Amino acid sequence: MIELIPQATQVTLDFCHLFGRVAPVHIDLGCGDGSFLQSLATEHPWWNCLGIERLLRRVRKSDRKAGALPNLHIVRSETMFLLKHLLPPASVDCFYLLFPDPWPKRRHHRRRLVSSEFFDAIWNSLTERGLFYLATDHDDYFAATRKLLDRTPQFAPMNSTWKLPATPFENKFIGQGTSIHRLALRKVSPVT
Secondary structure, eight states: OOOEEEEEEEOOOHHHHHSSSSSOEEEEEEEEEEEHHHHHHOOOTTTTEEEEOOOHHHHHHHHHHHHHHHTTTEEEOOHIIIIIISSSSEEEEEEEEEEEOOOOOOGGGGGOSHHHHHHHHHHEEEEEEEEEEESSSSSHHHHHHHHHTTTTTTTEEEEOOOOOOOHHHHHHHTTTOOOOOOEEEEOOOOOO
């Protein structure tokens, strides 16, 4: 486990040093218990997989799962801090944001991760034509995200049916009969 604190703003992650090789980088933002990322890293051993989580209990659980896989590491950090300060520009091939906290009460919407600042940071960190996957069970959060994307020309939607490992949250929601909303986006370079 790597723990990054906000005072370390002068440091950027060196993926070659961290993983000991050059390979496509896939990052799970809010990796929870690490189950999704462990499946992803096992299915794609030629990828470098990185999990980001801020809650120590979840980081420890994820880190235990990552221990056996050389292409999987866990970083303890706030997501926006990582995106804005620690990732080199155009260094990540794919981001996953799966079932983020929807902060459903109106007065808490400002705490939601998905914002124009978030999309700007994702865009800056993605490689050319990099990918971003988002899934949520929350109707209002999905609608707000779609509305925000209508004003965000940096991403183009792709087919939203994807073949990714299921997360524990996804299995839980499907078991309850809850609808899952998915977005698959590709980075679009600005027209010059």
